[in-house]
Amino acid sequence: xxxxxxxxxxxxxxxxxxxxxxxxxxxxxxxxxxxxxxxxxxxxxxxxxxxxxxxxxxxxxxxxxxxxxxxxxxxxxxxxxxxxxxxxxxxxxxxxxxxxxxxxxxxxxxxxxxxxxxxxxxxxxxxxxxxxxxxxxxxxxxxxxxxxxxxxxxxxxxxxxxxxxxxxxxxxxxxxxxxxxxxxxxxxxxxxxxxxxxxxxxxxxxxxxxxxxxxxxxxxxxxxxxxxxxxxxxxxxxxxxxxxxxxxxxxxxxxxxxxxxxxxxxxxxxxxxxxxxxxxxxxxxxxxxxxxxxxxxxxxxxxxxxxxxxxxxxxxxxxxxxxxxxxxxxxxxxxxxxxxxxxxxxxxxxxxxxxxxxxxxxxxxxxxxxxxxxxxxxxxxxxxxxxxxxxxxxxxxxxxxxxxxxxxxxxxxxxxxxxxxxxxxxxxx
Numbered sequence: 001x002x003x004x005x006x007x008x009x010x011x012x013x014x015x016x017x018x019x020x021x022x023x024x025x026x027x028x029x030x031x032x033x034x035x036x037x038x039x040x041x042x043x044x045x046x047x048x049x050x051x052x053x054x055x056x057x058x059x060x061x062x063x064x065x066x067x068x069x070x071x072x073x074x075x076x077x078x079x080x081x082x083x084x085x086x087x088x089x090x091x092x093x094x095x096x097x098x099x100x101x102x103x104x105x106x107x108x109x110x111x112x113x114x115x116x117x118x119x120x121x122x123x124x125x126x127x128x129x130x131x132x133x134x135x136x137x138x139x140x141x142x143x144x145x146x147x148x149x150x151x152x153x154x155x156x157x158x159x160x161x162x163x164x165x166x167x168x169x170x171x172x173x174x175x176x177x178x179x180x181x182x183x184x185x186x187x188x189x190x191x192x193x194x195x196x197x198x199x200x201x202x203x204x205x206x207x208x209x210x211x212x213x214x215x216x217x218x219x220x221x222x223x224x225x226x227x228x229x230x231x232x233x234x235x236x237x238x239x240x241x242x243x244x245x246x247x248x249x250x251x252x253x254x255x256x257x258x259x260x261x262x263x264x265x266x267x268x269x270x271x272x273x274x275x276x277x278x279x280x281x282x283x284x285x286x287x288x289x290x291x292x293x294x295x296x297x298x299x300x301x302x303x304x305x306x307x308x309x310x311x312x313x314x315x316x317x318x319x320x321x322x323x324x325x326x327x328x329x330x331x332x333x334x335x336x337x338x339x340x341x342x343x344x345x346x347x348x349x350x351x352x353x354x355x356x357x358x359x360x361x362x363x364x365x366x367x368x369x370x371x372x373x374x375x376x377x378x379x380x381x382x383x384x385x386x387x388x389x390x391x392x393x394x395x396x397x398x399x400x401x402x403x404x405x406x407x408x409x410x411x412x413x414x415x416x417x418x419x420x421x422x423x424x425x426x427x428x429x
Contacts, residue, residue: 032074034425035081040074048073052220052229061214061231064221072220072228074426079415080141082422087140090147094139097306101371102135105353146373149414153406160398168244169398177239177250178275180215180232182223185416186267202261202268209258215272224267226415233274240401241408246271266412287347287358288383290340292325293332295375309369309376316366322380331375344385349396354379 030042049069056063063069087093100114107117118128163169182205186198205218219225219232227233239247246269249259253273261268292312296305312329316322323339330336347355353372358379361367367379 031427033078033427034423035078036085036423038081038085040077040081044077045070045074048077055230056216056220059216059231061216064217068221075224076229078422078424079419080137082418083141083144084137086148086418087144090144092140092143092147093302094136095301095303095306097303098139098371099132099136101306101369102139103132104368105370106135143373145411145414149411150403150407153403153410155399155402155406159402160395163240163398163402164394166244168240168242168247175239175251175276176236177273178236178277179234179250180219180272180274181225181227181234182215182219182232182270183225183266183412184222184268185224185412186263187416188265198268199261202270206258206261206270209270209272215258226411232272236277238401240398241405243405264409266409266416284346284387285359286344286385286387287381288344288385289342289358289379289381290322290326291332291335291342291354291377291379292322292330292340293375293377294329295331305376306369306371309378313366313369313378316378322366344387346396348400 031039032042032045033040052069052073053063064072103117104114107114110117112120121128121131184198184202184205186195190198201222205222208218209215216231219228223232225232239251242250243264245262246259246264249262250271250273253259255273255275257273259269259271261270263269292309294305294309294312296302300308308329312325316325323341326336326340330340332340335342345358347359349355350358351372351374353370354377357367357370357377358381361379361381363381363383365381367377369376369378371377
């Protein structure tokens, strides 16, 4: 059984280490790059390259040339190092309780218990401790991005009104698109010569795609996007999450088609439409939910917050009142006095982790403790219903979509910025 690992907070990279990949890795005690106060070792590069090659093999996709793959992998590891050092300076750490929770969520997504998950990895020759540490690294990186990018994004009432009145805003109940992207960085202040050079490179990639070259291979070898080594896949996106010109271009594609090169403030992009769904209905499902939130703080560690949440879970399972415990312990000021009652909510109005647990928990059933960016939760679904979309819901959708679009754009800009500002010395030989 093979698994593609995803972290608990929408961890985007994932890691898969097969016995074949690990057998190809030989320990190398050589520095591949100096990154500020850290180093990237050649053994790390070789290990990640083996992982990526195995992913290409599993997908029956030809891998890019060795030199191109090595360059992409090294650049990814350099960016990871920069962000991990930022996390260390900010005091961000992931304790074992949080890490165990993330592993449980990964196992649940694959439909197995944590024990079955570990056994399957062991059968494939995978070092479980290496997997845990990679998940820990990705969780730290996600929290760094949360603090440095996502938390700084603001959406104004005027932006929401403009969005809802725009052509793209009217697309918000239309189809979802599963996309992959190749992006070549190009600053807005680039010189005409730089614009021409990057434009020629983008047109060359587009011609190769038109002649049948595999998109995943070109993404892994040429794209500077954060998901280049995963074939450039972005996952599912609403049309409204894309810049208007991108949305129009994607909407005109057949599944499997690619757009011509398009300019944005972050660079030149080529998008591939992998799949589409929905768009025909106006009904949405709402959930009547109550929850208890326990936050880590200066005097309560992540592990202690997890342990308290587990104790409350056990007490409710033993027959104590959910509402009474929510009033006494929950640290959500908006719901604690109401016994944790969130009233009727939609999944897209909540964090991805909360929405996922909410939609997969049967009615009148207590969820196991789980973690979001706000802390540790227990929830209970009291009911479900299908309702027509309301103005309030349309506005909330608009806020979420604008925020998501801004995050994607600002993340790429921020990654370029921290890479430029870091001291990086690449060692040859």
